[in-house]
Amino acid sequence: MLEIKPIETLEDINELKKQYFEKSTAPLDGMWHFGFVPMSSHFGFYENDILVGYCCINADGYMLQFYLSQAAQTKAKELFTLIAEQNSSVIGSIKGAFVSTAEPHYLSLCLDNSSSFKVNALMYQQVVPFVSECVTGLNLTLASQDQLPEFVEFAVSNLGAPAQWLSEYFGNLIKREELRGYWRDGKLLATGECRLFDEHQTRYADLGMIVAESERGQGIATRVLHSLVKVANELGLIPICSTESDNLSAQKAIQRAGLEPLNRIIQIEFDYQ
Structure with missing residues (x-):
């Protein structure tokens, strides 16, 4: 039983x-x-x-x-x-x-x-090594612990996530050296994550990014992802990532960075009320 x-x-x-x-x-x-x-x-x-x-x-x-x-x-x-x-x-x-x-x-x-x-x-994965003469990566810098408040404030302003959760989440990424930033004239304009797996999917690296609202539509997202793909490949890992089904701009940026949408996350309703 x-x-x-x-x-x-x-x-x-x-x-x-x-x-x-x-x-x-x-x-x-x-x-x-x-x-x-x-x-x-x-x-x-x-x-x-x-x-x-x-x-x-x-x-x-x-x-x-x-x-x-x-x-x-x-x-x-x-x-x-x-x-x-x-x-x-x-x-x-x-x-x-x-x-x-x-x-x-x-x-x-x-x-x-x-x-x-x-x-x-949509769930994306790199299928073949990415080679592009049209995309130039950005110079992403590893985040330091003293920059944590800046990253949290940036994500709250441009993503809307709770500050307390972001502080714990980014703090852990910084300790693991998995969080990077793109600055211009001393201002943080984009964040990039290259998260490694401690168990199970250890052949892969999970990518994530946030671009300042003021900078969107200018190709920065693709260039951030291009740089993160390069970081993952240099570690001998296959990059993966995902984005919402209605985020068409993110989908275009991800595919320009050489990742393909091979799978989907489905929301199922049971409705046995």
């Missing part, structure tokens, strides 16, 4: 997480899986007190990961439907799921229970 219980320590599902990533057909989005997922509630699936799977649900009631080991006797489709239909008293209410097309089994289960779905974001 299967029992669902909250996971108190994420280390308990390390092996299952490893299996989950090995099942993916392409690298998964770094911000979703290493930023949002750890902040979500995790639930373990137990058969005779043995952990055989898990899922995680974010604060908005959307599933972000679902995995059931091949060793489990429970059928994944039956378990997933039970959760989607809100018949688990432990997990409770669930609205839908976010899933990428690089997670075929999880995606199939989501579609089986979907009332509607839409593309949330």
Whole structure:
């Protein structure tokens, strides 16, 4: 008999997480899986007190990961439907799921229970080494700890994210030497991130950037990405990134930097109210 219980320590599902990533057909989005997922509630699936799977649900009631080991006797489709239909008293209410097309089994289960779905974001990856005579990279400088307030203020003004979260997020990137900036006349005009993976997708580097609103539409985004791609390649890594499905300017900049949109992140609604 299967029992669902909250996971108190994420280390308990390390092996299952490893299996989950090995099942993916392409690298998964770094911000979703290493930023949002750890902040979500995790639930373990137990058969005779043995952990055989898990899922995680974010604060908005959307599933972000679902995995059931091949060793489990429970059928994944039956378990997933039970959760989607809100018949688990432990997990409770669930609205839908976010899933990428690089997670075929999880995606199939989501579609089986979907009332509607839409593309949330495009996932990009470098397929061949980038060579362009038309794009010149920018001189990006590694951020230092004393520059943290400047980066936070810049991101608050141009992105709108919470200052406290940004301070912790950028602070960690600076310690890991994964945050860079582009200055002109002493003013920060763009930030670039080249985030490395400590586990699972260690062959890849996850890229991110913010360009000042006053500088957008002038080709800076493409040049920032060009520089970040070069940083990743010099480390022997394959760059990946993602952007919202309605951000057409970012999509153009990413493709000009040599990355291709191979996968999508889908927002699924279950609607079993």
